[in-house]
Amino acid sequence: MTTNQNTEKTPNNTFDAIVIGSGISGSWAAKELCEKGLKTLVLERGRDVKHIGDYPTAFSNPWDFPHRLHETQQMRAENPVVSRCYAFDESTEHFFVKDTEQPYIQEKPFDWIRGYQVGGKSLIWARQTQRWSKYEFENPARDKYAIQWPIGYEDIADWYTYIEKFVGISGNKDGLETLPDGDFLPPWEMNVVEREIQQDILKKYPDRQFIIGRCAHLTEPKEIHKAQGRGQCQARNLCYRGCPYGAYFSANASTLPRAEQTGNLTLKADSVVHSILYDDKEKKAVGVKVIDRLTKEVRHYYAKIIFVNAATENTNLILLNSTSKRFPNGLGNDNGLLGKYIAFHNYRGSLTATRPGNQDSYYFGRRPTAIMLPNFRNVQEQDTDFLGGYMTFYTATRKGWNREVEGEQIGAVFKEKISQPGEWSVYMMMQGETIPKQENHIRLSTDKVDDWGMPQLIASVDYDENDEKILHDFFVEGEAMLTAAGCENIQRGDSRQAPGLDIHVMGGVRMGKNPKTSLLNQWNQLHHCPNVFVTDGACMTSTGVQNPSLTYMALTARAANYAVEELKAGRI
Amino acid sequence: MKRRNALKNITVAVGGSLVLPATLFSSCQSDDYQPLFFTKKDLVLLNEMGETILPETSDSPGAKVLKIANFMDVYVADCYKAEQQKIIQEGLIKFQKDCQEKVEKSFLKMTTLEKHEWLVVLDKSARDSETTHYFRLLKSLVLLSYFTAKDGATKALRYLPIPGKFEGNYPFQQGDKAWALG
Incomplete structure (x- = not known):
């Protein structure tokens, strides 16, 4: 062992900043810190993935895959958890962590979906990017289901703009208070039936304006995107394989190359962060302990500031595992709340329907977004019997060959009929807020470790009565809206999916004004260890109803710029 | 294996x-495809059944020339649950017995018209069946194997790997084919 060489502070292992994680939020921290001149080390526990070169399936046809993208029994048996993820199949499985790779303990059913590689889950995210409104920041405390956010919409609005410009967000300026407009590239179109449904619903419910989805796709790349080497979205909708056009935002296509260009980035893959090193004398974090994924060798790296962006569950795990004399229960965890108040998004409900007519209309290409309705529940005041709200999404498409048809069932006439598109079908789904509760938590196993000697994660997260009420409300309101829009054969579906499968797990290291009830301040600094910043989903005080990544990016850029100022002023 | x-x-x-x-x-x-689940004789039979369900037409090939039975075999072997495999296995035996009893010849010896009429009858009883009928499974395997094959997707449907854009109001005339990718 060469422990001393690997763990003693030397110029080679010392940086201005360390970022743990290279995904959506970590890569943004890296870009901001590097651009501001900080020598920055990014640690990624998974393998390296190079933009384009490591997207082996990007141009494959369905028939190129042994099972033409269908799940095998072996896949399901070996990976009961990750195979439930909608984006996991033969074309994408190399971007997901297999169930056996890193065991964890489900005290209650919990599907932990992970993407361990450079770029993290930014390669396989769903790319929907709505701003939070003031209601998501204010209503949780107003209705007493979460502590008060230490920031409001006005604190983050300019950072949203900053992110949107660089990432490239397509969207329409809809002027809705519940889903603020951003700096948009041209919007995607609704198809004819989606437009009719939108208009029908608006006639009956004037306060429910469905809009075209907002997503991180370059519908018309600007100079700022071309300079990143990124091009126009080709409407292929094969995004989860990695985009060879760089048309959707990923760390690999966008923020990491930008950070690298500065000359200030050092990126180390295969580096599993064990813990953050706290120095009792200096009274601050001084570095991190890393275990090499392949050799299991231990190394230390040192820096003045540390950003933790390992994705919610692992960020909690690392902080809980960062114990010292000063912090025996985990870094910054004086109040014992680290790992608690975990919340997520409730995706259980969906509705399917058919809509007669429009047989002379079709669409061209595959649009990477849906039609969205901002939350309309408990917005101005608490006006239902549940807390929080939900967003609603729908799409309308014509049925394909895999449908029931009338008439001939065998032979040429049948073949001809199912080769043509069928009637219009509508799919509607919810994205519900869940309430952050102390009993929903993540903690460390005291006796089980993984292959790297890290304590295993115990997940203890569940739905409650409020989630059932939101699900019910979605069913009732969704059915009413689809009925108003002339839909038929409306069917409810409850996936009963476990928490975690939403991949929107948030909290555990929440932001707040009061160090007694929160871990992070308004700048995402640990109250009790201010040179450590947490800006991934773990920092979230409540979940909102929007897809969260845009907010993680904005919080990250904001915190990184603050960190640089504080560092230069000598305050951290 | x-x-x-x-x-x-x-x-x-x-x-x-x-x-x-x-x-x-x-x-x-x-032709040297080595089946994982079916026998080579089964594959010949399945390709013929496939051709009867999805025959060659003026603008697209039939199921037989695409050798759809090969992918059906992979799919049943790897993606089917054991109980579905059992239904298929027993179903094929019953199918051949029924051909002899009801049409008085093996499926392969039937004329094109006889094959068609016999599968129409079989399809009807499969649709009326309250339990999972083997022919329901076989037919859905035929459709899957055909429409996801290269020639099925590109000739019987419209395959557009790189659309380049999205249009929400694209004209459609009766007879136009569906997109192969949803």
């Missing part, structure tokens, strides 16, 4: 990626 292990080894050799050399798949399309 051997073939599957071979596939696995090759995937490992190319670094865990699941893109396999095209040459590997050409073997699936040729």
Whole structure:
């Protein structure tokens, strides 16, 4: 062992900043810190993935895959958890962590979906990017289901703009208070039936304006995107394989190359962060302990500031595992709340329907977004019997060959009929807020470790009565809206999916004004260890109803710029 | 089974990626395809059944020339649950028995018209059946294997790997084919 060489502070292992994680939020921290001149080390526990070169399936046809993208029994048996993820199949499985790779303990059913590689889950995210409104920041405390956010919409609005410009967000300026407009590239179109449904619903419910989805796709790349080497979205909708056009935002296509260009980035893959090193004398974090994924060798790296962006569950795990004399229960965890108040998004409900007519209309290409309705529940005041709200999404498409048809069932006439598109079908789904509760938590196993000697994660997260009420409300309101829009054969579906499968797990290291009830301040600094910043989903005080990544990016850029100022002023 | 292990080894050799050399798949399309679940005789029968369900028409090939039975075999072997495999296995035996009893000849010896009429009858009883009828499974396998095959997707449907844009109001005339990718 060469422990001393690997763990003693030397110029080679010392940086201005360390970022743990290279995904959506970590890569943004890296870009901001590097651009501001900080020598920055990014640690990624998974393998390296190079933009384009490591997207082996990007141009494959369905028939190129042994099972033409269908799940095998072996896949399901070996990976009961990750195979439930909608984006996991033969074309994408190399971007997901297999169930056996890193065991964890489900005290209650919990599907932990992970993407361990450079770029993290930014390669396989769903790319929907709505701003939070003031209601998501204010209503949780107003209705007493979460502590008060230490920031409001006005604190983050300019950072949203900053992110949107660089990432490239397509969207329409809809002027809705519940889903603020951003700096948009041209919007995607609704198809004819989606437009009719939108208009029908608006006639009956004037306060429910469905809009075209907002997503991180370059519908018309600007100079700022071309300079990143990124091009126009080709409407292929094969995004989860990695985009060879760089048309959707990923760390690999966008923020990491930008950070690298500065000359200030050092990126180390295969580096599993064990813990953050706290120095009792200096009274601050001084570095991190890393275990090499392949050799299991231990190394230390040192820096003045540390950003933790390992994705919610692992960020909690690392902080809980960062114990010292000063912090025996985990870094910054004086109040014992680290790992608690975990919340997520409730995706259980969906509705399917058919809509007669429009047989002379079709669409061209595959649009990477849906039609969205901002939350309309408990917005101005608490006006239902549940807390929080939900967003609603729908799409309308014509049925394909895999449908029931009338008439001939065998032979040429049948073949001809199912080769043509069928009637219009509508799919509607919810994205519900869940309430952050102390009993929903993540903690460390005291006796089980993984292959790297890290304590295993115990997940203890569940739905409650409020989630059932939101699900019910979605069913009732969704059915009413689809009925108003002339839909038929409306069917409810409850996936009963476990928490975690939403991949929107948030909290555990929440932001707040009061160090007694929160871990992070308004700048995402640990109250009790201010040179450590947490800006991934773990920092979230409540979940909102929007897809969260845009907010993680904005919080990250904001915190990184603050960190640089504080560092230069000598305050951290 | 051997073939599957071979596939696995090759995937490992190319670094865990699941893109396999095209040459590997050409073997699936040729007559020396080694079935995983069915017998070689079954494959001949399944291709004939496929052709009856989805025959060659003026603008697209039939199921037989696409050798759809080969992918049906892979799918049943790897993706089906044991109880579905059992229904298929027993169903094929019953099918051949019923051909002799009801049409008085083997399926392969029937005329095109006889094959068609017999499968129409069988399809009706499968649709009326309250339990999972083997022919319901076979027919859905035929459709899956045909429409996801290269020639099925590109000739019987419109396959557009790189649309380049999205249009929400694209004209459609009766007879136009559906997009192969949803």
